[in-house]
Amino acid sequence: MIDTLAQMGVKHYLVATLxxxxxxxxxxxxxxxxxxxxxxxxxxxxGGGHSAFGAKTGDVFTWITVALAAGFVIVACIxxxxxxxxxxxxxxPPMLVxxxxxxxxxxxxxxxxxxxxxxxxxxxxx
Numbered sequence: 001m002i003d004t005l006a007q008m009g010v011k012h013y014l015v016a017t018l019x020x021x022x023x024x025x026x027x028x029x030x031x032x033x034x035x036x037x038x039x040x041x042x043x044x045x046x047g048g049g050h051s052a053f054g055a056k057t058g059d060v061f062t063w064i065t066v067a068l069a070a071g072f073v074i075v076a077c078i079x080x081x082x083x084x085x086x087x088x089x090x091x092x093p094p095m096l097v098x099x100x101x102x103x104x105x106x107x108x109x110x111x112x113x114x115x116x117x118x119x120x121x122x123x124x125x126x
Contacts, residue, residue, distance in 0.1 A: 015082045019075045026068040033061045 011082055015075065015079050019072075019079060022068055022071050022075060026065070026072060029061055029064050029068060033065065
């Protein structure tokens with residue numbers, strides 16, 4: 001997890017911060033709206049038919065909610081592309097030779113090739 005955090009760039013932090021800010025503002029605006037049951041404005045002493053900040057704020061909060069909801073969807077879509085992990089450098093898979101695949105020798109026999117020794121032989125003269 002720490003390795004993932006170390007790879008985050010400025011664009012990752014920007015999108016994440018913007019997303020969290022929009023989420024918090026959206027929650028606040030939804031809670032402040034006058035709902036059918038009074039909402040949170042009733043908890044501040046407002047009546048059932050009144051808003052916490054006046055009579056005209058219902059339309060303003062509705063437009064703010066729509067704008068924040070649109071921003072939420074847009075930033076969420078952008079985040080899906082920003083947070084795609086970069087592909088790791090891959091090496092091609094090793095060549096596999098089937099077990100029964102033996103190449104015929106010069107004389108037509110199908111003898112398996114002898115494994116080479118681990119140490120190379122060197123001629124040393126004195």
